[in-house]
Amino acid sequence: MQERYAYYPGCLASLSQKELDSSTRAIAQKLDIELVEMPSVTCCGAGDIHEAKPDYYLHISARILGQAEQMGCETILSICNVCTLNLRQANKALQEDAALLNRINDNLKEVGAATYQGGVDIRHLLWEVSEGNGYEAFKSIAVKSLEGLKVAPFYGCQILRPSKILGFENPDNPQSLERLIEACGAEPIDYPAKVKCCGFPIVLAREDVALGELVQPLEQAVEAGADVIVTPCPLCHLSLDAWQRKAADFAGKEFGIPILHLAQLLGAAAGIEESEFKFKRHVTRLSPEVKAKLQVPSAIGTEA
Amino acid sequence: MTEIKNAHLTTLKGAYDTELMEATLRIRRWDPDTQRARFDTFTVTVPVTASVLDALDAIKDTHDGTLAYRKSCRMAVCGSCGMRIDGGAALACKTPMKKFVDAGHTITVSPMGNLPVIKDLVVDMAPFWEKIRAVKPYLDTKDEEVPDTEWRVAPEHGDMIHKESLCILCGCCVSECNSMESDPDFLGPAALAKAYRFVGDTRDTDTRERLRDLNGAHGIWDCTRCYFCNQRCPKGVDPRDAIAKLGAESFKEGFVRDEGARHAKVFVDSTFKGGYLRETELVPKTIGPVNAVKDIPFALQLARAGKVPNPLSPHKAKDNDEVKRLWKLLEKEAKGAERPRAQHPDAVREG
Numbered sequence: 001m002q003e004r005y006a007y008y009p010g011c012l013a014s015l016s017q018k019e020l021d022s023s024t025r026a027i028a029q030k031l032d033i034e035l036v037e038m039p040s041v042t043c044c045g046a047g048d049i050h051e052a053k054p055d056y057y058l059h060i061s062a063r064i065l066g067q068a069e070q071m072g073c074e075t076i077l078s079i080c081n082v083c084t085l086n087l088r089q090a091n092k093a094l095q096e097d098a099a100l101l102n103r104i105n106d107n108l109k110e111v112g113a114a115t116y117q118g119g120v121d122i123r124h125l126l127w128e129v130s131e132g133n134g135y136e137a138f139k140s141i142a143v144k145s146l147e148g149l150k151v152a153p154f155y156g157c158q159i160l161r162p163s164k165i166l167g168f169e170n171p172d173n174p175q176s177l178e179r180l181i182e183a184c185g186a187e188p189i190d191y192p193a194k195v196k197c198c199g200f201p202i203v204l205a206r207e208d209v210a211l212g213e214l215v216q217p218l219e220q221a222v223e224a225g226a227d228v229i230v231t232p233c234p235l236c237h238l239s240l241d242a243w244q245r246k247a248a249d250f251a252g253k254e255f256g257i258p259i260l261h262l263a264q265l266l267g268a269a270a271g272i273e274e275s276e277f278k279f280k281r282h283v284t285r286l287s288p289e290v291k292a293k294l295q296v297p298s299a300i301g302t303e304a
Numbered sequence: 305m306t307e308i309k310n311a312h313l314t315t316l317k318g319a320y321d322t323e324l325m326e327a328t329l330r331i332r333r334w335d336p337d338t339q340r341a342r343f344d345t346f347t348v349t350v351p352v353t354a355s356v357l358d359a360l361d362a363i364k365d366t367h368d369g370t371l372a373y374r375k376s377c378r379m380a381v382c383g384s385c386g387m388r389i390d391g392g393a394a395l396a397c398k399t400p401m402k403k404f405v406d407a408g409h410t411i412t413v414s415p416m417g418n419l420p421v422i423k424d425l426v427v428d429m430a431p432f433w434e435k436i437r438a439v440k441p442y443l444d445t446k447d448e449e450v451p452d453t454e455w456r457v458a459p460e461h462g463d464m465i466h467k468e469s470l471c472i473l474c475g476c477c478v479s480e481c482n483s484m485e486s487d488p489d490f491l492g493p494a495a496l497a498k499a500y501r502f503v504g505d506t507r508d509t510d511t512r513e514r515l516r517d518l519n520g521a522h523g524i525w526d527c528t529r530c531y532f533c534n535q536r537c538p539k540g541v542d543p544r545d546a547i548a549k550l551g552a553e554s555f556k557e558g559f560v561r562d563e564g565a566r567h568a569k570v571f572v573d574s575t576f577k578g579g580y581l582r583e584t585e586l587v588p589k590t591i592g593p594v595n596a597v598k599d600i601p602f603a604l605q606l607a608r609a610g611k612v613p614n615p616l617s618p619h620k621a622k623d624n625d626e627v628k629r630l631w632k633l634l635e636k637e638a639k640g641a642e643r644p645r646a647q648h649p650d651a652v653r654e655g
Contacts, residue, residue, distance in 0.1 A: 011581040015619065016611040040622040042579045047529050048571035051551035056634050060575055060627065085531075111629035157482075161531035162542070171535055172392050192391075197482040197530035204590040205525050205563035212486030213528060242606055283609045 001134030005077035006068035006120075007035035008087070011043050012234040013079055019278035020234050023263035024079050024125065026276040030141045030267075031129070036071055038064070044086040046235075047158075047201060061090030062104045066114035076122045079263065081233035085158035087122040088165050094118060124159055126232040126262055127168045130176035138183060142269040145185030149293040151265065152189040152226035152257075153177035154217050154240065156233040157197050171195065177230065177262070184269035191220035200239035211250040214239055218247055218255045227290050232262040242283040258286045268294045322351035327359045327401045331371065332414035334421045344368070345410065350401060356413065357385050357396035360425075373425035380538060383474030387425045388414040393479035395538045416479035418488070431488075432475050435495035439518070443502065444510035451649040461506040461644055468501035468546050470539045477533035477543045483526050490526040491518070493533035493543030500546040503553050506646040515554050524550045525564020556638075566590050576631040579621025583613055 007028075013021040028035050041064045043049075049057040064087065068076050078084040094101045095118045105115040128134040160171035169176055174195065178188040196217065199210030218240065221229050231237050241259040248254050264277045274296040279286050286294070328347045334340075348362040357375055364371045376382040378397045385396040393416050404411050419427035477493040484490045491499075499518055502508050518524050524547050533543040551568065554560070560569060567590040574582045587603070588596040596603075606612055613619075621627075 011583070011619075014580055015583050015613045016606075018610070040579075040624070040626075042575040042621060042624070042627055043571060043581045045575070046571055046581070047548075048568035049575065051548040052555045052565070052568040052572050053634075054548070054552050055638070056572065056631065059630055059634065063626070063630070107630065107633060111626050111633060113623075113626040113630065157530040157532075162534040162544075172390070197528045199482075199486070199528055201529045202483070202526065202564065204587060205567045206483075206487070209483055209487045209490070209526055210528065213482050238611075242609070242611060245605065246602065281610045283605060283611070 001031070001033070001128045001132065001137060002075055003032070004034040004036060004073060005075050005123075006038055006071055006073035008038055008041060008044075008064065008068075008076045008078050008083060008122075010078065010080040010083040010234070011046075012238065017234040017237065017261075017281075019281040020079060020237070020261045020263060022276050022278055023261055023267050023272070026272045027263050027267050027270060030270050030272065031134075031137050033077075035077065036073055038067055038071070040067060044083045046082050047086060050086060050089070057086075058090050058093060058100070059104055059107060061087055062094055062101070062116040063108055063113050065091060065094070065120045066108065066116035068120045069117060070114050074120060076120060077125060077128065078122055079125050079232075080235065081124070081156045081158040082235055084122060084124045085165060091118075091120065091122060092165055124168075124232060126159065126176055126180075129266065130179050135179070135183070138180070138266065138270075142183055142185070142266075144269050144271050144295050146265075146269055146294060147185050149184075149186040149290075150189050150225055150227045151181045151184075151186045151260075152191060152217075152221035152224060152229045153181060153194055154198070154221070154229050154231040154236055155195050156231055156236040157195075159232055160195060177232070180262070180266065181230065184265060186265075186269075189221065189224045189226040191217070191224045191226075193217040193220045198233075198236040198239040200235040200243075203239060203243060207246075208250075210239075211243070211247050214243060214247045215251045218244060218257065219251065219253075222255050222257050226257065227293060228258045228260050228265075228286075230260045230262055230265045234261065237261055244284050256284065258282065258284050258290055268296060271295075322353050324349050325352050325354075325402065325405050327354065327362075327405050328410045329356070329359055329363065330410050330412045331360075331363075331424070332412070333371075333424050334415070336423050343412075352402050352405075354401045355397050356389060356394075356399045356401055356411070359401050360396060360413070371425075372423040381472060383472035386416050386474040386476045386479065388412075388416060388479065393417070393476035393536045395474060395476065398538050416475055418478050418481055418484045418492075419475065427475070429475065432473075432478060432494065435491050436473065436498055438491065439495045439499040439502075440510070440514065441498050441502065443505060443508055445507060446509045448509070448648075453649040455507045455649055456647040457506055458644075458646070461646060464506075464644075465501050465504040467541055468497045468504070471497055471501070471541045472539055474538065476536045476538055477541070480530075480532035480536055482530040482532060483528045486528075487522060487526055489522045491522055491524075493527075493537075493547070496524060496527075496550060497541050497543040497546040500550050500553075503550060506644050511553070511643070512557055515550070515557050515559050518550055519554055519559045519562045519565065523562070524554070525562045525567075556643075563590050576624070576628045578618050579624045579627070580619040582615075582618050584615035584618075 045057045129138045163171045181188040193216040199213035203210040330345045346363045374384040376384040380398040415421045
C-alpha cells in the first residue's frame with residue numbers, strides 16, 4: 001500500500017453506485033491514504049470500447065494513464081474490476097510496444113491532451129489491503145469484530161482473469177477476500193461460483209443468458225448459509241443487487257440476500273459511520289438482523 | 305526405490321534415468337451402461353518427469369484397464385487430452401504431476417464441461433465440431449479463379465491472425481465458457497477464434513457475410529467476458545481477444561444493429577460527449593424504446609434506490625474537448641484506411 005494514489009472511481013461509483021465512492025473515501029481516510037482526484041478522465045471503455053473501437057480505447061487509456069503520471073502519481077487506485085482490467089490491459093500494450101506508444105502520444109499531443117511515458121501501475125483496492133503493509137494497516141483499523149456474520153465472497157471475473165494481465169493471485173483459488181473477511185472477524189463462506197461471471201456485461205443485450213449466469217452465485221451463496229455477499233466490483237454489485245429480483249423471477253425462487261461492496265464491509269469493521277455506506281441505495285435491502293451483525297444500528301437506514 | 309511396472313514408463317526411466325515418485329489421482333468415472341458416476345482414487349509409481357497423462361497411462365496399465373480417456377501425440381499438439389484438472393480444463397500431457405506430488409495434493413481429474421460425457425473422461429465433441437463447421441473454417445475467395453501459384457501474404461498480415469492460427473481444437477476454452485453454460489447454442493470461444501482466423505485472413509473475400517452471420521443470436525455479442533477461455537487455452541490463442549477483434553471488424557463493416565453492438569456504441573459515444581458513461585441512455589439505446597418501456601417497473605425500482613442518474617444533467621469531465629478532438633482525428637484516420645488484402649498471385653507474376 002502507498003500513501004498517495006491517483007483515484008479512478010470509474011463511471012459506476014461516480015453515478016449509480018455512489019455508495020461505493022463514499023465508502024471508499026471513508027476507508028481511505030481511516031487508512032491515511034491520499035486519493036488524488038482525476039477530474040478530466042473518461043470512462044475506461046468497460047471492454048465495450050475495446051471491442052468496438054480498439055484504437056480509440058488505447059488512446060483514451062493512454063490519456064487516463066498520462067494524467068496520473070502528470071499528477072506525479074505512480075499508481076492508479078481502482079475500485080472496479082472492469083476498470084482494473086481495461087486500464088491494465090491497455091497499459092501492458094502501451095508499455096510493450098514503443099512504436100504504438102509513440103504514435104498514440106503524437107495523436108494526444110495533436111489534440112492537446114496529456115501524453116504517457118509508460119510509468120504508471122493500476123491496482124485494485126482489494127489487492128492493496130489484502131497483503132503486505134496494506135493488510136496490516138487494515139487490521140489495525142478493524143476495531144469492530146463482525147462476529148457471527150457469514151460472508152460469501154464473490155470475486156467477479158475481471159480481477160482474476162486473464163491472470164497474465166491481472167496476476168495478483170491464483171484465479172482458480174483466490175483467497176484475498178477470505179483473508180479480509182476473516183480480518184473483519186466474520187466467517188467466509190465457500191461456494192464454487194465465487195470465481196464465475198455475474199452476467200452483467202450482457203444483461204441488457206442478452207438478458208436470459210446473463211440471468212442464467214447470475215442465478216448461480218445467488219443460489220449457491222444462499223444455500224451455503226451466507227448472510228451477505230461481498231464483491232470488489234460495482235458491476236457485479238449492480239448485477240447481484242439490482243438484478244436480483246429478475247434473477248429470482250428467472251429461477252422461480254427468492255434469494256433476498258443483501259450485497260455489500262468491499263469498501264462497505266471493510267468500513268463496517270473499521271467503525272465508519274453508517275451514513276457513508278448509503279445502504280438505502282441498495283435495491284436488495286439489508287435486514288435489521290444483518291445490520292446488527294454488521295454492527296450498524298438498525299434504526300438508521302431501514303427506510304423504504 | 306520402487307519398481308516400476310509400466311512398460312512405457314520403464315523406457316522413459318531407462319532413457320533419462322529419472323527418479324520415481326508416488327502420484328495419487330482422484331478420477332471421476334462415468335459408466336454409460338449404468339448411467340452412474342463415482343470417484344476412484346489411484347496411487348501409481350511414475351518418473352518425477354511424468355505428466356498427468358503419464359499417470360493416467362500408468363493407472364490404465366497397472367490398475368484399471370477400463371479407464372477411458374483420449375490421447376494421441378503426448379506433446380500438446382493434437383488437442384486430444386483436454387480434461388479438467390482440479391476443476392480447470394487443461395491438457396493432461398502438458399500438466400506436470402510433480403508439483404502436485406511435492407505439495408502432497410491429490411488432484412481431481414474430471415471430464416471437460418459444456419460437452420456431454422460419453423465415458424469417464426471422454427466427452428462427445430460433436431457439438432464442438434458442429435460449431436466449428438458453422439463458422440465456415442476454410443478460405444473463401446468466392447468466384448475468383450484458382451490461381452496457378454500461391455497467394456503472397458505479407459508477414460505483418462500473417463501476424464494479424466497468428467494467435468488464432470495456433471488453436472489445436474482441444475476444447476479447453478469451451479469447457480468453462482460461462483455464456484455457453486447458460487446458452488448451449490452460443491458459438492463459443494473456439495469457433496469464434498476460428499471465425500476470426502478467416503475474417504482476419506487477407507486472402508479471404510467473404511468477410512462481410514461472415515460478420516453478418518456472427519452478429520445475431522448466439523454470436524459474438526453473447527460473450528460475457530468472463531475470460532475463462534483466455535485463462536484455460538494451453539496454446540495462447542486468447543479466444544476472448546479474438547471475439548473482441550470480431551466486434552471491431554463488425555463496427556468497421558457497419559454491422560452495428562445487434563443489441564450488443566448498440567450497447568458498445570453508447571460507451572464509445574459517451575466518452576467524447578461527456579467523459580463518463582451515460583447510464584440512462586444505455587437501456588433505451590441497447591434494447592430499443594419499446595422494450596425499454598416494458599422495463600419501466602424495473603427501472604422505477606432502480607430509480608427508487610437512486611440508481612438512475614439524472615439524464616438531463618449528464619456527467620461532464622473537465623477538458624473533454626480533447627477527447628472530442630481525439631475521436632474526430634481517429635475517425636478521419638480510419639476512414640482513409642482500406643482493408644488489407646493479400647496480393648493475388650497473378651498480380652505478383654505480372655509485377
